[in-house]
Amino acid sequence: MTGITKAACIGGGVIGGGWIARFLLAGIDVSVFDPHPEASRIVGEVLANAEKAYAMLTGAPLPQRGRLTFETSLQEAVSDADWIQESVPERLDLKRRVLTEIDAAARPDALIGSSTSGLLPSDLQRDMKHPERLFVAHPYNPVYLLPLVEIVGGEKTSKATIEAAMERLAPIGMKGVHIAKEIEAFVGDRLLEALWREALWLIHDDICTVETLDDVIRYSFGLRWAQMGLFQTYRIAGGEAGMRHFLAQFGPCLAWPWTKLTDVVDLDEALIEKIGKQSDEQAAGLSIRALERIRDENLVGILQALKAGNDGKGWGAGQLLKDFERSLWAAGGGKTTTADPSGPLKLVETKVSPAWVDYNGHMTEHRYLQVFGDTSDALLRLIGVDLAYVEAGQSYYTVETHIRHLGEAKLGQAIHSTCQILAVDEKRLQLFHTIRDTESGALLATAEQMLLHVDSQAGKATPAPIAVLDKANLIAAAHAKLPPPDGVGRHVGQKR
Amino acid sequence: MTGITKAACIGGGVIGGGWIARFLLAGIDVSVFDPHPEASRIVGEVLANAEKAYAMLTGAPLPQRGRLTFETSLQEAVSDADWIQESVPERLDLKRRVLTEIDAAARPDALIGSSTSGLLPSDLQRDMKHPERLFVAHPYNPVYLLPLVEIVGGEKTSKATIEAAMERLAPIGMKGVHIAKEIEAFVGDRLLEALWREALWLIHDDICTVETLDDVIRYSFGLRWAQMGLFQTYRIAGGEAGMRHFLAQFGPCLAWPWTKLTDVVDLDEALIEKIGKQSDEQAAGLSIRALERIRDENLVGILQALKAGNDGKGWGAGQLLKDFERSLWAAGGGKTTTADPSGPLKLVETKVSPAWVDYNGHMTEHRYLQVFGDTSDALLRLIGVDLAYVEAGQSYYTVETHIRHLGEAKLGQAIHSTCQILAVDEKRLQLFHTIRDTESGALLATAEQMLLHVDSQAGKATPAPIAVLDKANLIAAAHAKLPPPDGVGRHVGQKR
Numbered sequence: 003m004t005g006i007t008k009a010a011c012i013g014g015g016v017i018g019g020g021w022i023a024r025f026l027l028a029g030i031d032v033s034v035f036d037p038h039p040e041a042s043r044i045v046g047e048v049l050a051n052a053e054k055a056y057a058m059l060t061g062a063p064l065p066q067r068g069r070l071t072f073e074t075s076l077q078e079a080v081s082d083a084d085w086i087q088e089s090v091p092e093r094l095d096l097k098r099r100v101l102t103e104i105d106a107a108a109r110p111d112a113l114i115g116s117s118t119s120g121l122l123p124s125d126l127q128r129d130m131k132h133p134e135r136l137f138v139a140h141p142y143n144p145v146y147l148l149p150l151v152e153i154v155g156g157e158k159t160s161k162a163t164i165e166a167a168m169e170r171l172a173p174i175g176m177k178g179v180h181i182a183k184e185i186e187a188f189v190g191d192r193l194l195e196a197l198w199r200e201a202l203w204l205i206h207d208d209i210c211t212v213e214t215l216d217d218v219i220r221y222s223f224g225l226r227w228a229q230m231g232l233f234q235t236y237r238i239a240g241g242e243a244g245m246r247h248f249l250a251q252f253g254p255c256l257a258w259p260w261t262k263l264t265d266v267v268d269l270d271e272a273l274i275e276k277i278g279k280q281s282d283e284q285a286a287g288l289s290i291r292a293l294e295r296i297r298d299e300n301l302v303g304i305l306q307a308l309k310a311g312n313d314g315k316g317w318g319a320g321q322l323l324k325d326f327e328r329s330l331w332a333a334g335g336g337k338t339t340t341a342d343p344s345g346p347l348k349l350v351e352t353k354v355s356p357a358w359v360d361y362n363g364h365m366t367e368h369r370y371l372q373v374f375g376d377t378s379d380a381l382l383r384l385i386g387v388d389l390a391y392v393e394a395g396q397s398y399y400t401v402e403t404h405i406r407h408l409g410e411a412k413l414g415q416a417i418h419s420t421c422q423i424l425a426v427d428e429k430r431l432q433l434f435h436t437i438r439d440t441e442s443g444a445l446l447a448t449a450e451q452m453l454l455h456v457d458s459q460a461g462k463a464t465p466a467p468i469a470v471l472d473k474a475n476l477i478a479a480a481h482a483k484l485p486p487p488d489g490v491g492r493h494v495g496q497k498r
Numbered sequence: 499m500t501g502i503t504k505a506a507c508i509g510g511g512v513i514g515g516g517w518i519a520r521f522l523l524a525g526i527d528v529s530v531f532d533p534h535p536e537a538s539r540i541v542g543e544v545l546a547n548a549e550k551a552y553a554m555l556t557g558a559p560l561p562q563r564g565r566l567t568f569e570t571s572l573q574e575a576v577s578d579a580d581w582i583q584e585s586v587p588e589r590l591d592l593k594r595r596v597l598t599e600i601d602a603a604a605r606p607d608a609l610i611g612s613s614t615s616g617l618l619p620s621d622l623q624r625d626m627k628h629p630e631r632l633f634v635a636h637p638y639n640p641v642y643l644l645p646l647v648e649i650v651g652g653e654k655t656s657k658a659t660i661e662a663a664m665e666r667l668a669p670i671g672m673k674g675v676h677i678a679k680e681i682e683a684f685v686g687d688r689l690l691e692a693l694w695r696e697a698l699w700l701i702h703d704d705i706c707t708v709e710t711l712d713d714v715i716r717y718s719f720g721l722r723w724a725q726m727g728l729f730q731t732y733r734i735a736g737g738e739a740g741m742r743h744f745l746a747q748f749g750p751c752l753a754w755p756w757t758k759l760t761d762v763v764d765l766d767e768a769l770i771e772k773i774g775k776q777s778d779e780q781a782a783g784l785s786i787r788a789l790e791r792i793r794d795e796n797l798v799g800i801l802q803a804l805k806a807g808n809d810g811k812g813w814g815a816g817q818l819l820k821d822f823e824r825s826l827w828a829a830g831g832g833k834t835t836t837a838d839p840s841g842p843l844k845l846v847e848t849k850v851s852p853a854w855v856d857y858n859g860h861m862t863e864h865r866y867l868q869v870f871g872d873t874s875d876a877l878l879r880l881i882g883v884d885l886a887y888v889e890a891g892q893s894y895y896t897v898e899t900h901i902r903h904l905g906e907a908k909l910g911q912a913i914h915s916t917c918q919i920l921a922v923d924e925k926r927l928q929l930f931h932t933i934r935d936t937e938s939g940a941l942l943a944t945a946e947q948m949l950l951h952v953d954s955q956a957g958k959a960t961p962a963p964i965a966v967l968d969k970a971n972l973i974a975a976a977h978a979k980l981p982p983p984d985g986v987g988r989h990v991g992q993k994r
Binding site for chain 1 (some may be wrong): 639693697704707718770771777778781795814815818855859898948988
């Protein structure tokens, strides 16, 4: 997979800021040009939200964050970038002018994407010298969590450009979807627009309030669409008779005089005020910041749920997350081999996510073991027992664990784990882990674990290969110089 | 909350069957009338899916399943029901005739809901003697998992009926949403219809395929809608400037000539065949049964993610699930006090859910501790330490755990846990749990745990009240006669 080496973002609002966060967190350097006096504050806020979300989204090792620079001219920002993303306000004349400037200052092989949510790429590329490398790359808010990018080419866009754009999105965790023909508003906003018009009529005519309308969506088809969208859902609804039968049955309803879509609602002051008032009531005092946080945490939870779907193989956006993590592990797994074995290895850094706490906001019991398990996994990668090793048929299984709870981790708290190797033989690996509060270093929990090297197919213990044992012994030799940790060898209820 | 005592379902197709499953799993007896020769098979299949989903959805104690009877006449089915749900095919003349028959045979105080997805309640109730108790109760597929029910009254429907209907849905885990004015297709199908029309045009015009269209939805706004719907999402998009500002900015776009909604697409054979073919490709060989299973497991995962949202307080459909579980605990918590203490107590029965397995389909390490934790919780409820007790400020905290892994649990496997009390003193509770395969009884894992009685506010150990200790000692005395379980008092790595 070919990745982006250096990105430039022209425009750093909510959408531009979301792109910036995507690039930076994937380890890509980004230069930004935005004349808005508050650009750096806005980008900083989006980036802070993105980092919070990523800390909960994945335990995979994120690469070193890319370098962020703000440039004083568009030309400086784009000069050495190989992906340039334009996210300026939605006006054809403005976008066309900015894109033509980018075109003139960029490297000839740089890809140029526009975040436009509705303008035609053919119109945007009209005045460019190298129009073949311009395409629409339309993302969705929040850009750092929602994976979709609609990729749309104009009349002069080359096939190679579309292919290159699609290929470069996967390494940053995004899903490029190629729209075959350019039309205004592409596909996503077309669908949204249709539903939005109907929704405005329902409010206008007092059929329901905005809260009722949102409830209708989020307690029903919203839950279906998050995973399957429209057609696959209806395929199921058609049952064994199939999609063609479903359509034939459903067809006639289309002509029923249900909707008012032939008219456009007049969004006058009275309707704006009505919706504004209902929306205030619905928010029930939650600020935009609070709603954003809840939204992001829910998105993290939904993405993680979909990652576990399809028998653990991942489904939809969750399968994408799984692929993204796989590439992070592949890239970052090696990094920790530099971990200093003169003390316990610091292996997992994370934040207590909303899915991990009880209604008192305390991390639940089994989540401690989850972090300990992740710690063992990190150590195993360090000694060469990575995904490829496991897929080839051998692995270490945990056979015994002893946990002590010494403190409490709370929602959002930054914690980290350490690992000390107590003993290694050809089949067994005895480990001692801790979980600590990152800020104070206070000890929250410890775990002693015995792992057994097994042939997964046969389900039997088998000696680990020399290469693995050598690496384990190297760390174990260094750790042998450390004092035995407090609590080693304890049984439950033992006197101190 | 007033619940339903006896339900009758007229029509047992996919929707009727979904209602039947909802009622039965909430402990309500259901009598069914459906002249279709295969009705009992179809209902049986829906019920099997529902039971599989519920086993993964919640660890809360489900009530004894209600009794299901198939009657040979509509009159017999409805005679003693207090909620009658009509789910016959969508034809006004048929529905009107069936509802009028129900009206004549039902108890005068019975509520009558129609599952119609579009007909007006005023039209449905025209010929009824007691039209005031007829309302639309429009659910979404799969009815046993999606909580939404649109409640719509006709001209003659009484306010008391609407209130009673709304109130009776919560105890079966559903969300009644009252639509203020009756219109054809109500709110949900209006919105779906608008989007569906637009989607058909996009396929018709070859802008994209059905798979691309579904991807556009499920990698972007589908993920937002599952939790917040439309208006609350746009409220966030408006940022600090607020909803009114957002609307004022967005308004003009409405008049742009984007959509083709003024025309109705001709769903002719060519278009049906095109969509059918694309849908086959998208399904990539997955049968309807397989897609149904994936859908249900994903819905379970999304609902559980939303249950953890909003700092563990639950959000949207997840908050509803939390409320539903609370009522199950309140109702079912007492049931297990009859557990026989002459042996280890059988406390948790569950199935290994998709979110619990790794990519090999094996239950991950920390999920064993989750089941052990649930087992401790079940024992605590048994000795009076329930939700109310914890909310009043005292609880038992786990301070130490020793786990042995002796076998592997796999996706979908039925497992159960047992608990033996090893020792009780005024502050401490020492327990020994097992997890076993339900079918063979084979031992998969054991856990020894030490729990400490604490004052949550002060964060300090404190003696448990006599009432709690008495109940614990009663079980402990019986368990003292059992042999000490294999593995008690082990430390990690101890020789056998």
